[in-house]
Amino acid sequence: MPVEIIGMVGTRDASEIKGPLVDGPVVDWTEGPVVDPQYLTRISKAHDEAGFDRVLIGYGAVGPEGWAIASAVLHQTKQLKVLVAHRPGHVQPVVLARAAATLDHLTGGGRVAIHMITGGDEADQRREGDFVRHDDRYRRTGETMSLLRRMWSQADPFDHDGEFHRYEGAFTSVKPVHPGGIPLYFAGASETAVEVGAVHADVYAFWGEPRAAIAGRIAAVDQAAARHGRTVRYSVSLRPIIADTEKEAWERAEWIASTAEARIAELKQRVEGRRNAYSGLGGGRNATFSVDRDLNATTSVGRQRLIELAQDKDVYDERLWMRIANLTGAAGNSTALVGSPEQVAEALLRYYDLGVTTLLLRGFDPLDDAVDFGSRLLPLLRTGAAARDAQRESESAS
Numbered sequence: 001m002p003v004e005i006i007g008m009v010g011t012r013d014a015s016e017i018k019g020p021l022v023d024g025p026v027v028d029w030t031e032g033p034v035v036d037p038q039y040l041t042r043i044s045k046a047h048d049e050a051g052f053d054r055v056l057i058g059y060g061a062v063g064p065e066g067w068a069i070a071s072a073v074l075h076q077t078k079q080l081k082v083l084v085a086h087r088p089g090h091v092q093p094v095v096l097a098r099a100a101a102t103l104d105h106l107t108g109g110g111r112v113a114i115h116m117i118t119g120g121d122e123a124d125q126r127r128e129g130d131f132v133r134h135d136d137r138y139r140r141t142g143e144t145m146s147l148l149r150r151m152w153s154q155a156d157p158f159d160h161d162g163e164f165h166r167y168e169g170a171f172t173s174v175k176p177v178h179p180g181g182i183p184l185y186f187a188g189a190s191e192t193a194v195e196v197g198a199v200h201a202d203v204y205a206f207w208g209e210p211r212a213a214i215a216g217r218i219a220a221v222d223q224a225a226a227r228h229g230r231t232v233r234y235s236v237s238l239r240p241i242i243a244d245t246e247k248e249a250w251e252r253a254e255w256i257a258s259t260a261e262a263r264i265a266e267l268k269q270r271v272e273g274r275r276n277a278y279s280g281l282g283g284g285r286n287a288t289f290s291v292d293r294d295l296n297a298t299t300s301v302g303r304q305r306l307i308e309l310a311q312d313k314d315v316y317d318e319r320l321w322m323r324i325a326n327l328t329g330a331a332g333n334s335t336a337l338v339g340s341p342e343q344v345a346e347a348l349l350r351y352y353d354l355g356v357t358t359l360l361l362r363g364f365d366p367l368d369d370a371v372d373f374g375s376r377l378l379p380l381l382r383t384g385a386a387a388r389d390a391q392r393e394s395e396s397a398s
Contacts, residue, residue: 003385004358005378006083006235007052007370009043009073011035011064015364016260016324016334021267035064041076043367048077050374051382056360058332059085059117061127067099074107081111083185087119088144089130089137094170096144097151100182101174110177114148115185115205116141118193121300138192140164145184145200152181185235189217189302198224201232203358207302208238208335209309210316215354235358236351237333239324240369240377246339253338256364257323264327306330319347324364333362345380352385 012033013019020032047055055073057066070082086096096114104112118141119125125132132140143162147170150158157171176182186201188194197204204221206214218234225232241256243249309316310326325334337344348359359381363369 001233001357001389003352003381004053004235005051005381006054006056006358006360007047007050007373008056008058008360008362008366009040009047009069010058010366011037011040011069013039013043013367015366016263016328017256017364021263021270037072039367040069040072043370044073044076044080046367046370046374048080050370051378052080052370052374054081054083054113056083056115056362057085059087061124067103070112071103071107074103074111078108081113083113083115085115085117087117087128087130088141089125089132090128093144093147093165094151094167094172097148098172098174100148101152101172101176104176104182105174112176113183113185115187116145116201118188119300134190135192138188138190138196141186142196142200145186145196148184149181149200152176187302189300189305193301194221194224197221198230198232199228203233203235205235205237205358205360206356207306207330207333208236208320208337209305210320211350211354213305213309214351214356218355233358234356235360236356237360237362238320238348239333239336239364240344240348240361240373241321241336241338241364242341242344242372242377244340246343249338249340249343253321253323253336257327260324260327303330306335310335317347317350319343333360336364341376341380345377345384348381349384349388352388 012035044055057069057073059066066084066086070084073080073082084100091099100112100114104110118137119130125137130137140163143164147160147162147165150160151170151172152175154171157169158167160167160170183202184200185203185205186193186197187205188197189206198221206217209217214236221232221234241249241253243252306322306325307330310322310330314323314326315321319337319339321336321338324336328334337347339347348361351359361373361377363373
């Protein structure tokens, strides 16, 4: 299967090493424009021209609204598709089905996918009025995904009386562009999440873990999916750090770590100064940084896994670098691959060998790295994946 390569766009130039210091609602969001339309246009076009298949549009309780961003991205690009992160529980699934299918038609046809994020940060959930417990949220996500598929596929109105939603005569006249519907990506590391993803997801997404850990997670989801007569595709999210030589790449990685560490220290001081205004050092933990690495502070099993791995050592599998995950408390996808373009491409293709067909790649300098990846990394990935596919076909035919 051809490798799918996804990038990520945002509405301002920010990462662990640049832009405003923001941790949820703790720090004033007025440090520069929260929505910079010109930057969004530049980074969207950069991904389009670099040859990315899609871009992820993230979700946060205090950040810009993702579907509006997706519309802007699609109207500014020619081929680029979007993967819109969506948190079930705040929009009725029947409304989401109509909105997504409508956008699917309005922007070049069939360029929309949805990434279901169920949420492991209780503070961020409650900020939007969601007090449903962790495992219950995953069952709600499963019900949402099932309803989306029914809305997109059924030719007649239907009734639904579920655990979280009840409808009489639910229907949408607008269906997705492609008969198979809009692709549904999904993430979650708990046992409950595995069951939901195995039943409903098209693509199951993992944060960047060592290859042995990813292989184990794929095996667990495969086993669960087989019980329901399904197969699932897999995605891994990683942060490439590339340079002309391996030595230069590791030097850049160390600079990224020292820069991020200094910024986190400044953020901690700001948060400490406002503790009385907001409970907990970590604030929202739904942003670039989390200053809290307490495993009891989150119900996200995926985040707990990354924190534990990062505390154990800095480097796995030759070049899987965990330092930023350790520094930031695994706030989002924060594990990197460090080396020359050829070395990083080979490391990524070893995940492909495990059955990972989607790679989500985001740089620490988001715009410039997207351009660099397009010229020096993506061609190696596509050529390498095609060569591996051809070899498999040859071996199976012999």
